[in-house]
Amino acid sequence: MNNKLKFHISKRAALPWYKAWAIRGAAILAALVVCAVVTTLMTGENPISIYATIFYGAFGTARRSWVTVQELAVLLGISLAVTPAFKMRFWNIGAEGQVLIGGLATTACMICLADTLPNSMVIVCMVIAAILAGAVWGFLPAFFKARWNTNETLFTLMMNYIATQLAAYFIIVWEVPKGAGKIGIINQSTEIGWLPQIGNQYLLSILVVAILTGVMYVYLNNSKHGYEIAVVGESQRTASYAGIKVERVIIRTMVLSGAICGLMGLLLVGGIHHTLTTTVVDGRGFTAVMVSWLAKFNPIAMIFTSLLLVVLSRGAGEISSAFGLNHSFADILTGIILFFIIGSEFFITYQISVRKSAGKEA
Amino acid sequence: MFDLVSFIPRAVMQGIPLLYGSTGEILTEKSGNLNLGIPGVMYVGGICGVIGAFFYEQAVPPESMNAVLAIGIPMLCSLAGSLLMGLLYSVLTITLRANQNVTGLALTTFGVGIGNFFGGSLIKLTGSEVPSIALSATSAYFSKGLPFAADLGWFGQVFLSYGFLAYLAILIAIVSSYVLKRTRVGLHLRAVGESPATADAAGINVTRYKYMATCIGSMVAGLGGLYYVMDYACGVWSNNAFGDRGWLAIALVIFTIWRPNISILASILFGGFYILYLYIPSGLNLSVKELYKMIPYVVTLVVLIIVSMRKKREDQPPANLGLPYFREER
Numbered sequence: 001m002n003n004k005l006k007f008h009i010s011k012r013a014a015l016p017w018y019k020a021w022a023i024r025g026a027a028i029l030a031a032l033v034v035c036a037v038v039t040t041l042m043t044g045e046n047p048i049s050i051y052a053t054i055f056y057g058a059f060g061t062a063r064r065s066w067v068t069v070q071e072l073a074v075l076l077g078i079s080l081a082v083t084p085a086f087k088m089r090f091w092n093i094g095a096e097g098q099v100l101i102g103g104l105a106t107t108a109c110m111i112c113l114a115d116t117l118p119n120s121m122v123i124v125c126m127v128i129a130a131i132l133a134g135a136v137w138g139f140l141p142a143f144f145k146a147r148w149n150t151n152e153t154l155f156t157l158m159m160n161y162i163a164t165q166l167a168a169y170f171i172i173v174w175e176v177p178k179g180a181g182k183i184g185i186i187n188q189s190t191e192i193g194w195l196p197q198i199g200n201q202y203l204l205s206i207l208v209v210a211i212l213t214g215v216m217y218v219y220l221n222n223s224k225h226g227y228e229i230a231v232v233g234e235s236q237r238t239a240s241y242a243g244i245k246v247e248r249v250i251i252r253t254m255v256l257s258g259a260i261c262g263l264m265g266l267l268l269v270g271g272i273h274h275t276l277t278t279t280v281v282d283g284r285g286f287t288a289v290m291v292s293w294l295a296k297f298n299p300i301a302m303i304f305t306s307l308l309l310v311v312l313s314r315g316a317g318e319i320s321s322a323f324g325l326n327h328s329f330a331d332i333l334t335g336i337i338l339f340f341i342i343g344s345e346f347f348i349t350y351q352i353s354v355r356k357s358a359g360k361e362a
Numbered sequence: 363m364f365d366l367v368s369f370i371p372r373a374v375m376q377g378i379p380l381l382y383g384s385t386g387e388i389l390t391e392k393s394g395n396l397n398l399g400i401p402g403v404m405y406v407g408g409i410c411g412v413i414g415a416f417f418y419e420q421a422v423p424p425e426s427m428n429a430v431l432a433i434g435i436p437m438l439c440s441l442a443g444s445l446l447m448g449l450l451y452s453v454l455t456i457t458l459r460a461n462q463n464v465t466g467l468a469l470t471t472f473g474v475g476i477g478n479f480f481g482g483s484l485i486k487l488t489g490s491e492v493p494s495i496a497l498s499a500t501s502a503y504f505s506k507g508l509p510f511a512a513d514l515g516w517f518g519q520v521f522l523s524y525g526f527l528a529y530l531a532i533l534i535a536i537v538s539s540y541v542l543k544r545t546r547v548g549l550h551l552r553a554v555g556e557s558p559a560t561a562d563a564a565g566i567n568v569t570r571y572k573y574m575a576t577c578i579g580s581m582v583a584g585l586g587g588l589y590y591v592m593d594y595a596c597g598v599w600s601n602n603a604f605g606d607r608g609w610l611a612i613a614l615v616i617f618t619i620w621r622p623n624i625s626i627l628a629s630i631l632f633g634g635f636y637i638l639y640l641y642i643p644s645g646l647n648l649s650v651k652e653l654y655k656m657i658p659y660v661v662t663l664v665v666l667i668i669v670s671m672r673k674k675r676e677d678q679p680p681a682n683l684g685l686p687y688f689r690e691e692r
Contacts, residue, residue, distance in 0.1 A: 010690065042483075091463050091684070093398070150670035151679055153396065153463060154616050157609065158663045165656035172649035286467050293464045326482030328601070331475025338468035339454065346458035 012351045020348045027344030028308070031337040038336065043323045050319060057318020058311040066202045068314055070272065073209040074264065075284050075306045079291040080209070080216045080299055081260035084253045085138075086289075087220065087297045088233045090145065094156025096285025097163035098137040098258045100278070102265025104167050105133035107276040110186045110193035110269075111174055122193045123270070130266035131259045137163065138258020139251065146247035160285070167278050185274050195271040205267045212260070217299040229253055261285075294341055309334060367516045369634070369641055371523055375594050377633030378524075379404070379604075381531045382586025383611025384629060385538055385622045390579035391615060392542060393572045394555040394682040395455060398466025400583050401608020402473020403447045407584020408591045409477040410443030411436035412599045415500040415592070416484055432503045436588065444584025447473060448577040456572045459686040470608070477587075478601040501597025504589075525593040527585065532626055534582055539623035551575055555680030558687035568687055586611070610636070613662040619669060619677045632658050 015023075036047030043050070058068045078095050085092040109126040117125070137159055144150035176184045187193055198204050220226040228249050232239045239246050269276055287309060295301035316330030383404055390397045397403075415436040418427075451469055454460045505525040542548040553561040554571045562568050590607070591599055614632055618624040639654035669677045 011688075093463065093467070144667055144670065148667070148670045148673075150667055151616075151683075153398075153684065154612070154666055155663065158613060158659045158666070161606065161609065161659040162656055162663070165652050165659070168652040168655070169649050172652060283471075286471070289467055290464050293461060324486075326479045326601075328475045328478035328482065331471050332479055335468055335472025335475055338464075338471070339450065342454055342460045342465055342468060343458050345460060350459070 008353045009350050010353070012349060015348055023344050023348050024341060027340045028337065031340035034340070035333050035336050038332070039319070039329075042325065042329075043319075045323060053319050053322050054311065054315025057315040060318075064314075066200070068310060069206055070202045071314065072303075072307055072310045073206045074268065074272070075287060075291060075310055076302055077205075077209040077212060077264045077267070078261060078281075078284050078288040079295075079302050079306055080212055081257050081264060082285075082288050083216065083257075083292045083297050083299065083302070084220065084226075084229055085257040086292055088229045088250065088253050090142070090250060090254060091153040092138070092141070092156050092254065092257055093153055093286065093289055094137065094141065094159045095257075095261050095288050096281050096283070097156070097160035098134045098261030099265040099268065099281045099285055100160075100167055101137045101163045102130040102134040102262030103269040103276055103280055104163070104170060104265070105129035105262070106193075106266045106269040107174070107183070107186065108170070111183075114187055114190065114192045119192050123195065126193055126266060126270055127263075130262045130270075132262070134262020134265060135255045135259040138254040138256075138261065142251045142254030145254075146250045164278050167276065171276060171278065182277065183275050186276075188274075193270060194274055195267070205271050208263075208267060212263075213299050213303065220297070220299065225249075225252070290338055294338075308337070312337065365641070367519055369637075370520050370630075372637055373634035374524065374528065374630050375633070376636045377630035378528045378531050379586040379590040379594065379607050380611045380614055380632055381535060381625055381629035382589060383583045383608060384614035384618065384625045385531070385535045386579040386581070386583030386586070387612055387615045388579075388618075388620050388622050388625070389538055389542075389551075389582065390576050391620065391683055392551050392555045392680055393575035394558060394680050394685065394687070395451075395572060395576050396462050396466065396684040397451055397469075397576060397579065398463060398612070399447065399451050399469025399473065400466075400580075400612055401606070402470035402476075403444050403580045403583050404473075404587035404590075404608045404611070405477030405604060406447050406473045406587070407440045407444040407581075408587030408604060409480050409599065410584075411440035411588040412497065412591055413480060413484065414439030415497045415597070419497055419499055427499060427503075429503055432500050436500060436504075436592065437585075440584050440588040441581050444580045444587075445577055447584070448580025451580070452573045452576045455686060456569060456576070459688060462684050462686070474602075477604070481599050481601050484599075497592070497597035497599075499597075501592050504592035505596065525589075527589040527593055531585070531589065534585075535622040535626050538582075539621060542622070552680070555682055558682055559689075562687075562689060572687075583608075583611070610658060613659060616666050616669075616679075617662045619665070620679065635661070 032051075036050065039045070039050050040047055057064070059065045078099060081098070082092050082095050106126045106129065109122060109129050113122045113125055141150070141152050141155040141159065144155060145152045171183055174183055195204055198207065220229070228239070228244050231242065231244060232246055232249050236246050239249070265281075268280055273280060291302055291306045291309060294305045312334055313330045316333050317327060319325060320327045320329050383400055386403075387397060387400050390400075415432070418432065418435045422428075447469060451465060454465045455462050504527060540548075542552065550561065550566045551571055553564070553566060554568050554575075558568045561571075586607075587604065590604055591597065595603065610632060614625060614629055617632070618628045635658040636655070638657065639651035642651075642654060
C-alpha cells in the first residue's frame with residue numbers, strides 16, 4: 001500500500017517528427033519480430049528466409065515489381081480519396097462502395113456505348129460517369145450528416161452493400177455468356193473503352209495516382225479548402241464562429257472524396273482489369289482507412305504506409321504458396337503489424353511518468 | 363404458394379447468428395465503443411469452437427462421446443477466443459486510446475484471417491482432400507431440437523425445432539435488455555456511453571465498465587459464429603462461408619435502435635430478408651434476386667435516416683459512440 005508504483009498518463013507536447021517516426025519505426029520492427037516468431041511456429045522455417053521470401057514475392061522479378069507498384073498505386077489512390085474526409089473527422093468507411101459504383105458506371109459505359117460512339121467519346125463518357133457515380137455515393141451520407149447529423153460511419157457502411165448488390169445485379173444482367181454469372185473481359189476484340197496504355201500496361205494508373213498524390217498534398221496543406229477542412233476537423237464550433245459554412249465544407253469534401261474513389265473505380269475497371277466483379281475492390285476501401293490514418297493523413301507518408309501493406313500482402317501470398325499455407329496468412333500478419341502501429345500511437349501522443357505514491361494518497 | 367411453415371424456421375436459423383452479433387454489439391456500443399471488429403470476432407468465435415470440437419472428435423471415438431464435453435469444449439473455446447479478441451480491442455481503444463474505427467477494421471481483417479487460416483490448416487491436418495471440415499458428431503449435439511417437436515406439427519416446427527443455442531440467444535437478448543433498462547449496472551453502462559466525463563464525476567469506474575461491456579459483448583457475438591458453424595452449417599466449416607453476416611449484425615444494431623429485445627424479432631426479419639430471394643418467384647430472371655438481397659441494407663439505411671431526422675432522445679446512438687475517453691482532456 002505505501003510504496004505502490006503509480007502510472008500517471010499525460011498528453012505530450014508535440015513530439016519532433018523524427019522522434020515520432022522513431023517510435024513508429026520501433027513498433028514496426030517489434031511487429032516484424034512477432035510476425036517472424038508466429039511464422040516460424042507455423043512453418044518451422046527460419047525467419048530470415050521468410051522475409052527473403054516476402055521480398056521475393058513483392059519484387060522478385062520485373063513483372064512482380066510492376067504489379068506491386070500498381071497495387072500500391074491503387075491502394076494509395078483510394079487512401080488519398082478518403083483522406084480529406086478523415087481530416088474533417090468524417091469517418092467515411094464507404095470507399096469500398098464508392099470505388100465499386102465508379103467501376104460499375106465505367107462498365108455501363110463500356111458495354112452500352114460500345115456500338116454507338118467512337119472509342120474516344122466512350123472514354124470521355126466513362127470518366128464523367130465514374131466520377132459522377134462516386135461523387136453521388138459520397139454526397140448522400142454527407143448531405144444527411146450535414147443536415148440531420150446522421151451517423152456517417154454506419155451510413156457509409158450500408159452504402160457499401162447497396163453498391164455491392166447493385167453491381168451483382170448488373171453483372172447478371174450483362175453476363176457473358178448467359179448463365180456464367182460473370183461479365184468476362186469487356187470488348188476483348190475491339191478494346192473499346194480500354195484506357196490507353198502509356199509505356200506498359202501498368203504505368204497509366206501509377207502516373208495518375210502520382211499526380212493525385214502531389215495535388216492532394218497541395219490541396220490539403222496550401223489551399224483555402226484544405227485549411228477549412230482542418231478547422232472543421234479540429235472543432236466544428238470554431239469553424240462556424242470563424243465564418244466557415246460547416247455544412248458546405250462537409251458536403252464539398254465528401255463529394256470530392258467520392259469523386260476520387262470513382263476515379264479509382266475507373267482505373268480498376270477501364271485500365272487494369274477490363275472487367276467487373278463484386279470483389280474488384282477487394283477490401284481496399286477498408287485498408288485505405290488504415291493507410292490514411294497510420295500516415296496521419298499526410299499524402300507523402302501514405303506512400304510508405306501503403307507500400308508496407310502492399311508488400312506485406314503480396315509477400316505473404318508468396319509465403320503461403322512457398323510453404324503451403326493458406327493465403328489468409330497475409331491477413332494475420334497484416335493484423336499483427338496494424339495492432340502494433342495502432343498501439344504505438346499512444347506513446348507518441350501521451351507520456352507515462354511513473355511515480356511512487358506516498359501511502360496517504362488514495 | 364408461399365410456404366410459411368418452412369420459411370419461418372429458415373428465417374429464424376438465419377437470424378440467430380445476427381441476433382448474437384447484434385446483442386453483443388449493442389452491449390459494446392452502449393459503453394461508447396463502436397466495435398467494427400465484430401465480423402472478425404464472430405469468425406474467431408466460430409473457428410475456435412471448430413478447433414475445440416475437432417480435437418475432441420479426434421481424441422474420442424464418436425460412440426463414446428460425452429454430451430456435456432461435446433458441447434462444453436467447443437463453447438468454452440469459442441468464448442475464450444472471442445474474449446481474447448474483445449480484450450485486444452479494449453486494450454487498444456480504452457487503455458491506449460487508439461482510434462476505434464481503425465482498430466475495429468484491423469480486428470476484422472485479423473479475425474477473418476485467423477478464421478480462414480486455421481480453417482484451411484485443419485483441413486490439411488485431417489489429410490483429406492475435401493474443401494471443408496465436417497464435424498457432424500459434435501453438430502448433432504448442438505442442433506438437437508426438443509424431442510417432442512416433431513409430434514406437434516407446424517407448431518413444433520416453427521417454435522420448437524431449433525438447437526439450444528437458438529434459445530440461448532433469445533434468453534441473452536432478453537436478459538441484456540432487462541439489465542440495460544432496469545438495473546443499476548445498466549444505468550451506469552448507459553451513462554458511460556452517453557457522457558463518460560459525467561459518469562466519472564459520479565464515481566462510476568469508466569474504464570472497468572468499458573472493458574466489461576466490450577469483452578462480454580465480444581463473447582456474445584462470438585457465440586453467433588459458433589451457432590452458425592455448429593447448428594446452421596451442420597458442423598461444416600468452409601472458408602468465407604460466414605460471409606457478411608457480421609456487418610449485417612452491425613446494421614441490425616441501428617435498425618433496432620440499440621434495443622436487444624427488439625432485436626429478437628428484427629434479426630428473424632433480417633434472416634427472412636436474407637433468404638427471401640429463395641422464395642420469391644422471379645421466373646427465369648436471376649438478376650432480380652441480387653436486388654432482393656439489398657433489402658436489409660436499404661431498410662437499415664432508411665431507419666438510420668428517420669431516427670436522425672426525428673431526433674427523439676431515446677432513439678439516438680449513445681452520444682459518445684466512437685470517441686475515446688481521456689479524463690484530463692475536457
